[in-house]
Amino acid sequence: xxxxxxxxxxxxxxxxxxxxxxxxxxxxxxxxxxxxxxxxxxxxxxxxxxxxxxxxxxxxxxxxxxxxxxxxxxxxxxxxxxxxxxxxxxxxxxxx
Numbered sequence: 001x002x003x004x005x006x007x008x009x010x011x012x013x014x015x016x017x018x019x020x021x022x023x024x025x026x027x028x029x030x031x032x033x034x035x036x037x038x039x040x041x042x043x044x045x046x047x048x049x050x051x052x053x054x055x056x057x058x059x060x061x062x063x064x065x066x067x068x069x070x071x072x073x074x075x076x077x078x079x080x081x082x083x084x085x086x087x088x089x090x091x092x093x094x095x096x
Contacts, residue, residue: 025051029085
């Protein structure tokens with residue numbers, strides 16, 4: 001599947017916001033696995049799996065780029081570095 005046309009993005013965002021509660025997921029951790037054809041994400045909230053996402057490698061790479069672009073914009077606009085969970089864990093382990 002190709003990129004979503006710019007003129008459709010707003011409509012998809014609106015449709016996403018209108019989804020019922022049981023189709024919206026908040027997560028504060030993620031487990032990622034790969035197979036020969038797919039990338040699998042298990043979304044975790046408070047140590048409980050809440051959803052499994054399974055996608056192609058191409059869509060996973062597009063997701064990674066889109067997420068990086070969004071994070072870069074936030075960091076640039078705020079002047080603040082957003083730490084990863086690995087960076088946070090490392091920082092907290094050094095405090096002990």
